Amino acid sequence: MSDSISELLGRNEHHAREFENDRFEDVQDGQAPPFVTVCCSDSRVLQDELFENRTPGDVFTVGAIGNRVFEETATGLAVSGDVLYPLVHADTDTVVVIGHTGCGAVTATYKDIRDEIEEPAGIRHCIDLLKRRLADGVVALPEGLDESEAINRLVEYNVDQQIAILRESDDVPEDTDIVGVVYDFQDVYTDERGLVHVVNVDGVRDPEQIEAEHPELADRVQRLWTY
Incomplete structure (x- = not known):
């Protein structure tokens, strides 16, 4: 067994000591988190830490390659149950879709759209799902961008697309607030690494309109x- 597993378990002991006594008392019998966050599955993006989430029951966290909010079902595409559960069963009223700079899933999808790439079946499935929403964005990209610039613009486009899916779904309650952000750890937006930048609110992506509203x-x- 790798020493890294022992190290991981040691971290859990530290966690348990910090959370002893009454940290879980209020959520023993249920949860009502005000937020559900949908973040890309990337080890560089600390989904709970970036919002300093240290309170059990405060944030319902969902991770998926490319911060996808949808999945393939027997009857077609649908909003993922991971995202829907807190909205339908836990009185959650706000979704935060979190993209991030240099996203590997967006990069792979971009490369596959331009020139098909080889991936194992599971990864191929994820890329194919994203391609359905990003293909038009690749076509619309401004000319003269290098690959990194193109990817980071598609990260925003992908957040927009995930929000559009949520807003189009009859399964998502109408009064749900939906916010799209991009987590920047590569000095793309500012030199303050770790900030999230708001790019979309309830389908509005024009910065001036968002600021006014x-x-x-x-x-x-x-x-x-x-x-």
């Missing part, structure tokens, strides 16, 4: 690509 978010609204 949500002045409390004004200092965090920023996009690389308005289309």
Whole structure:
């Protein structure tokens, strides 16, 4: 057995000591988290840590390659049950879709759209799902971008597409607030690594409109690509 597993279990002991006594008392019999976050499955993006989530029951966290909110079902595409569960059963009223700079899933999808790449079946399935929503974005990209610039604009486009899916679904309650952000650890938006930048609110992606409608978010609204 790898020493890294022992190290991981040791970290859990530290966690358990920090959370002893009454940290879980309020959520023993259920949960009602105000937020569900949908983040890309990437080891560089600490989904709970980036919002300093240390309170059990506060944030319902969902991770998926490419921060996808949808999946293939027997009857076609549908909003993922991972995302729907807190909205339908736990009184959650806000979804935060979190993309991130340099996203590997978006990169792979971009490369596959331009020139098919080989991937194992499971990864191929994820790429094919993303391709359905990103293909038009690749065509619409401004000319003259290098690959990194193209990828980071598609990261925003992907967040927009995931929000569109949520808004189009009859399964998502109408009064759900949906916010799209991009987590930047590569100095793409600013030199303050780790900030999330708001790129979409309830389907609105124009920064000026978002700022006008949500002045409390004004200092965090920023996009690389308005289309």
